[in-house]
Amino acid sequence: MCGRYVVAYDPATLVAGFSLLRAPPFPKRWNVTPQSPVPVVYETRAGERVAELMRWGLVPSWAREPAIGAKLANARSEGVFDKPSFRQAIRRRRCLLPASGFYEWQAAAGGKQPWYFSARDGSLLALAGLFEAWRAAPDDDWLLSCCIVTTEANALMAPVHDRMPVLVATPHWPQWLARDAQDPAAIAPLLAPPPPETLQAWPVSRAVNRSSTEGEVLVTPLDPAR
Numbered sequence: 094m095c096g097r098y099v100v101a102y103d104p105a106t107l108v109a110g111f112s113l114l115r116a117p118p119f120p121k122r123w124n125v126t127p128q129s130p131v132p133v134v135y136e137t138r139a140g141e142r143v144a145e146l147m148r149w150g151l152v153p154s155w156a157r158e159p160a161i162g163a164k165l166a167n168a169r170s171e172g173v174f175d176k177p178s179f180r181q182a183i184r185r186r187r188c189l190l191p192a193s194g195f196y197e198w199q200a201a202a203g204g205k206q207p208w209y210f211s212a213r214d215g216s217l218l219a220l221a222g223l224f225e226a227w228r229a230a231p232d233d234d235w236l237l238s239c240c241i242v243t244t245e246a247n248a249l250m251a252p253v254h255d256r257m258p259v260l261v262a263t264p265h266w267p268q269w270l271a272r273d274a275q276d277p278a279a280i281a282p283l284l285a286p287p288p289p290e291t292l293q294a295w296p297v298s299r300a301v302n303r304s305s306t307e308g309e310v311l312v313t314p315l316d317p318a319r
Contacts (some may be wrong), residue, residue, distance in 0.1 A: 095167055095220070095241045095258045097301065098195035099123050099209075099312060100132065102217060107132060107144055107191055110217050111266075116144035123311045125149070126304045127166035133239050135188040135224060136270040144191075151240035152227040153178050159227060162238050168223060170244045170259060170284040174277045179240075182223035184275040188239060189261060190220040194312060196301055199253040207301050208253050209312045210294045219266065221259035221284070242284065249289035260287040 101123060104116040111134050119132050130146040137143060150162030155177075168179045194211030195218070212218055221242040226235045242259045250257045261269045265283055268274060295314040300306045 095195055095197070095243055095256075096127065098125050098190075098220070098258075099193040099211075100125055100191070101193040101309065101312075102191070104132075104144075106217075107134075111144070111189070111191065111219075112142060114141045114143050117146050119146060122307060123309055124301055124304065124307050128163060131190060131239070133188050133190055133222060133224060133237075134219075134270070135186070136272055138272065142270065145237060147188075147224055147237040147239040149190075149240070150238055151178065151182070151223060151225055152236060152238040153225055154181075154227055156227060158229075159236055159238075165240050168240050168242050169256075170242055173242065173284075174281075179223055182225055183242075183280065184277070185272060186224050187269050187280075188222040188224045189266065189270065190222045190239065190241060192218045192220050194218065195220070195258060196297070197250065197254045197257065199296075204299070205302075207297050207299060208294050209297045210250070210257075210292050211312075213291055213293045218258075219261045219263070221261050221269065244284055244286050247286035247289045247292075249292050249294060250286075253294070257286065259284050260291075262287070 107116045127149050131149045133147045134144050151165040152159045152162040173179045173183050198205040222239045224239040243256045244259045301311045
């Protein structure tokens with residue numbers, strides 16, 4: 094799964110890096126948790142690539158109440174085309190969650206050890222996502238929500254955890270975001286684990302375990318002497 098990630102960039106960097114028409118203001122964060130508002134890149138019906146803030150935790154359009162989103166922060170790539178919560182979004186409402194990096198936890202003596210993963214070349218990661226629009230009544234405002242698609246671990250991740258986010262490579266962004274590309278046979282190959290050589294990873298402080306903790310210090314490599 095992917096339960097925490099980092100948004101350590103600003104709107105201008107997001108617009109330039111993802112060739113966006115617009116992006117909303119948002120704060121830098123080093124400990125983004127589910128149910129938080131996060132910047133999400135998607136393609137509008139008019140074919141424009143934009144970013145909006147969405148709640149992390151997918152609320153399907155048919156949901157009776159938004160609380161279901163607390164259980165749908167991630168969507169497993171296996172079966173995503175068939176499960177009721179995701180089968181419409183994977184065909185029509187795919188998105189990218191730009192990230193500076195993400196965390197995963199390794200089983201260790203004394204408790205789980207967090208690790209930080211980021212792009213080896215320092216670029217932003219594009220986490221594969223799905224989004225939905227939900228409202229309780231016709232006159233209510235729309236709630237935009239999203240989730241991260243996960244896949245099996247690659248060779249770098251496997252010693253830490255058996256799952257990881259799907260990372261969409263830059264050349265595949267147009268195909269992933271295209272709203273008219275709905276054939277599962279064309280989309281499924283994009284859900285493969287990323288090449289391990291594209292990422293770097295190191296253990297970090299367990300302070301990240303506390304959702305209220307913030308700051309760049311959270312991604313600092315753990316001192317081997319500690």
